[in-house]
Amino acid sequence: MKKGLLVAIALGVSVLMFSSVALAEITTSGSVEWKIYGSDENTSVSTWGLIGEVASPVFKYGDVRMHYDVLLTSGAWEAKFAPRIRLDKSPEIVEDDGSYLKVYFDSSSLTLQPRLDYGVFDVYSYGWFGAIDGAANIPKEAGVKLDVPFHPLDMDLKLVANSTVVFKNTGGTWGWGNQETKWNYGVGLSFDVEPLSVAVQGVTTDVTDATWYGSSYGGKLEVDLAPVTINAQWVSWSPEGTGLSDGSGVYGKVGYALDEGLGDLALEYKGCDEHFNGANFGPTPDKYKKIAGTYTYPLAEAVNMSLTVASVDKGMDDGAFTEYEVKFAASF
Numbered sequence: 001m002k003k004g005l006l007v008a009i010a011l012g013v014s015v016l017m018f019s020s021v022a023l024a025e026i027t028t029s030g031s032v033e034w035k036i037y038g039s040d041e042n043t044s045v046s047t048w049g050l051i052g053e054v055a056s057p058v059f060k061y062g063d064v065r066m067h068y069d070v071l072l073t074s075g076a077w078e079a080k081f082a083p084r085i086r087l088d089k090s091p092e093i094v095e096d097d098g099s100y101l102k103v104y105f106d107s108s109s110l111t112l113q114p115r116l117d118y119g120v121f122d123v124y125s126y127g128w129f130g131a132i133d134g135a136a137n138i139p140k141e142a143g144v145k146l147d148v149p150f151h152p153l154d155m156d157l158k159l160v161a162n163s164t165v166v167f168k169n170t171g172g173t174w175g176w177g178n179q180e181t182k183w184n185y186g187v188g189l190s191f192d193v194e195p196l197s198v199a200v201q202g203v204t205t206d207v208t209d210a211t212w213y214g215s216s217y218g219g220k221l222e223v224d225l226a227p228v229t230i231n232a233q234w235v236s237w238s239p240e241g242t243g244l245s246d247g248s249g250v251y252g253k254v255g256y257a258l259d260e261g262l263g264d265l266a267l268e269y270k271g272c273d274e275h276f277n278g279a280n281f282g283p284t285p286d287k288y289k290k291i292a293g294t295y296t297y298p299l300a301e302a303v304n305m306s307l308t309v310a311s312v313d314k315g316m317d318d319g320a321f322t323e324y325e326v327k328f329a330a331s332f
Contacts, residue, residue: 118145163181
């Protein structure tokens, strides 16, 4: 009886909340990929105490994503429900990093986001045995983002904050005894003037067991000189943990659009030193480096085929290797 009453109350509140809401937009999108993969990586894996060589799978898991976005507006308020359904590899999960609630003011907007980590550009860290696999950021928690555009100057300022509950005796998310709240912050400033786009960004966290405990900051330059595009980035990490040293990494990409119907060429580089590659887990034995060349050819309006050849060194002291990938991708 009580359960039924609660459901009825919830439905009634929902009706009252959304009766004055204007349904502005519903969009669906997604992608399906199928890959042929090969590698001459010379490494080994331990299974049940036995050591064996790693094999190349030939047919590799392709990314399978389904996006279903619902955008609602009511006066100065905007709400977006944006689940990201991932079906490509176990565990099959539903992610929700794109949802938010936003309110617009005369000269700014405030976004309330259930999950916010504010990664610093695309500069990449592999981490010990692939544990990081991403950019420097703050812990992913519920947070707020203030966006202040300066329209006459084509500038945009972003201020980000979220919080993490930690134990007082460790300053991290593990420990015992009393707890306290620590705040994590981010800031970004971008400036656009054709054909250039310049941005700087920084984040900081005092959570001692966070992957990027300390401060990270960097800059990005994008140049659009059609048919050539250039993207150059640099990020530095200054750790707070004892025994750790500052680290940095770079990202670069040059793209070239061929004549209509012939596709695109891209050359991409990712690299970072041992300290950035290991972050708060400690420096890896060597630097991370990846250089990749990609040719993408349109098979149909929504279907592409791409060929990528890359040289990769994960920084695990097992040397560089070559990998190739042929990918068929359909998107809608």
